Amino acid sequence: MKNLHLYHIPIAYMLVYVIAILVSGVWLFLLSQGLSGSDMLETFIRVANLPEPKSLHNFIEVAAPHMFAMGTLLFVIAHFMLFSTRISHKFSLRISYALFVSALFNISAYLFISFGLFVSGWIKLFSMGLFVLVLVFMLGLVAFSL
Amino acid sequence: MKFLVTKDLAHTTLLVNLMAGVVFSLFFYLALDIVLHAYVVGLDVTTLSTTLYGNTEEFIEPILIDTLLLQVHIDLFMSLFTIMIVASIYIRLHSTKVMTKWLVHILFILGLLSPILLLVAYFTSAGFVYVWLVSFILGHCLGMLMSLLILKRLLFK
Numbered sequence: 001m002k003n004l005h006l007y008h009i010p011i012a013y014m015l016v017y018v019i020a021i022l023v024s025g026v027w028l029f030l031l032s033q034g035l036s037g038s039d040m041l042e043t044f045i046r047v048a049n050l051p052e053p054k055s056l057h058n059f060i061e062v063a064a065p066h067m068f069a070m071g072t073l074l075f076v077i078a079h080f081m082l083f084s085t086r087i088s089h090k091f092s093l094r095i096s097y098a099l100f101v102s103a104l105f106n107i108s109a110y111l112f113i114s115f116g117l118f119v120s121g122w123i124k125l126f127s128m129g130l131f132v133l134v135l136v137f138m139l140g141l142v143a144f145s146l
Numbered sequence: 147m148k149f150l151v152t153k154d155l156a157h158t159t160l161l162v163n164l165m166a167g168v169v170f171s172l173f174f175y176l177a178l179d180i181v182l183h184a185y186v187v188g189l190d191v192t193t194l195s196t197t198l199y200g201n202t203e204e205f206i207e208p209i210l211i212d213t214l215l216l217q218v219h220i221d222l223f224m225s226l227f228t229i230m231i232v233a234s235i236y237i238r239l240h241s242t243k244v245m246t247k248w249l250v251h252i253l254f255i256l257g258l259l260s261p262i263l264l265l266v267a268y269f270t271s272a273g274f275v276y277v278w279l280v281s282f283i284l285g286h287c288l289g290m291l292m293s294l295l296i297l298k299r300l301l302f303k
Binding site: 013021024031032076 | 257
């Protein structure tokens with residue numbers, strides 16, 4: 001097909017949009033944990049020591065749209081690896097699995113805190129950090145493949 | 147997006163109708179999104195300023211940053227999907243035109259700028275309210291125009 005290179009434009013912009021969605025999502029999470037001003041480190045410590053209590057209702061209110069949104073978004077990002085000639089499909093498959101598993105872990109992490117399985121919020125911080133790392137790595141792979 | 151690249155439209159009436167269907171829906175989504183934003187934040191400078199900064203004379207509190215950021219977060223997600231679909235189909239049908247590349251660039255930039263400008267306006271000055279208003283309306287109108295051009299090519303060729 002002629003002018004296939006034009007499709008690089010939406011893919012490149014998608015990477016920027018996903019970064020913006022990621023930043024606003026992390027910011028929203030920190031705001032829900034009492035972030036005020038620029039005391040980000042203090043908020044992280046507060047989450048680790050004593051996360052804000054959340055009911056099952058609050059959890060589902062956040063988890064339900066994220067299950068749909070993250071699932072579709074990750075599918076769209078990961079499926080661009082099908083076009084890649086620089087990265088093997090086997091490696092792309094492994095990263096895609098890691099991406100979906102870390103997303104599911106990140107969404108459900110607060111459930112463990114809500115049910116009292118974990119008193120500390122480190123599990124939420126760990127799952128969020130892991131998801132962000134894997135997602136940024138995947139975005140890097142897509143950018144490298146362009 | 148892969149099917150958009152590989153299937154030949156001349157022999158696939160089902161794909162033509164599917165593409166027309168999704169673009170038709172997105173055209174109305176873009177129109178209704180303008181109306182939705184008119185209700186949520188306002189679409190004139192006075193209402194927007196009241197929403198973002200409050201009004202002491204009428205005892206109206208400014209919008210909470212949590213609420214505004216949630217709106218921006220959702221707007222970014224919805225814009226990404228809408229613009230990706232419209233742009234991909236537009237490229238598929240108008241790939242030989244020189245303007246295509248620039249229209250796609252402008253659409254993506256406006257779609258990304260408008261949610262960010264709303265946050266910038268909240269934290270800085272009312273001057274950015276004008277910039278947000280222009281970028282939001284222009285972005286949506288451009289998306290709707292590109293949708294109409296796609297439908298014209300698909301249904302009236």
